[in-house]
Amino acid sequence: MSDNDVKIYVSKKELSKQCDIVAAVNDVRIHRANGNIEKARRLGEALATITPTNEEGALNVNLREHLPPKFFAADILYQIRVLLVFACESLIQLEIPVSILSTAAVTAMYEKIEKQSPGFYDNISSGAAFTFYYLALQKGGNLSENIGEAFAMLCSVKNKESFVKAGSTVWNIAVDLIEKEIEKVQFENA
Numbered sequence: 001m002s003d004n005d006v007k008i009y010v011s012k013k014e015l016s017k018q019c020d021i022v023a024a025v026n027d028v029r030i031h032r033a034n035g036n037i038e039k040a041r042r043l044g045e046a047l048a049t050i051t052p053t054n055e056e057g058a059l060n061v062n063l064r065e066h067l068p069p070k071f072f073a074a075d076i077l078y079q080i081r082v083l084l085v086f087a088c089e090s091l092i093q094l095e096i097p098v099s100i101l102s103t104a105a106v107t108a109m110y111e112k113i114e115k116q117s118p119g120f121y122d123n124i125s126s127g128a129a130f131t132f133y134y135l136a137l138q139k140g141g142n143l144s145e146n147i148g149e150a151f152a153m154l155c156s157v158k159n160k161e162s163f164v165k166a167g168s169t170v171w172n173i174a175v176d177l178i179e180k181e182i183e184k185v186q187f188e189n190a
Helices: 012-033 036-047 074-095 099-116 118-126 129-138 143-155 160-185
Strands: none
Touching: 012 036, 012 099, 036 074, 036 099, 036 160, 074 099, 074 118, 074 129, 074 143, 074 160, 099 118, 129 143, 143 160
16 A cells, blocks of 8 residues: 555544634634734734824823833833733734634734834844733733833833832733723624
8 A cells, every 4th residue: 555545544643633724714714804904914013103202193101190201211112012011912812712813813913014114023023022021911810010120121220119010000001901902803703
């Protein structure tokens, strides 16, 4: 018998894998046809514009009302922007349970960030900041405070208390804004 002969027996594992592939292809077809993939991509593109400063055409997180001026130095604004992108990615994953749609949104977000700010994209793609934020998500206890502690650590500051509070504030404001943006999408049922 050669390798070219027809295989009569298919193991349960192989059959299950084939069924998973067929189901995934069908899900993509359904979500493309009902417009959900395009909605997810537009959401990702909108979230890519999230900024801690007021910029025309951007999704503005109005932090000037909530943070003292010392948090608007360039190096701190950079860390705030990293936290905002992390908040977008993690909330997309948490709030959009259909992986095809969450993946489409996250991919579109990063594509737009890469196009608009290639240097920033390269830094967050290869940086460790997200690792610390993911650890904060998994830590348990007060999530907002955990995120604030990670933010303070990434800012490398001596006055840790104010930076923990600032990171927590940024996280809470971002969560509220991002959840509202996700709710606006109104995905169709598959």
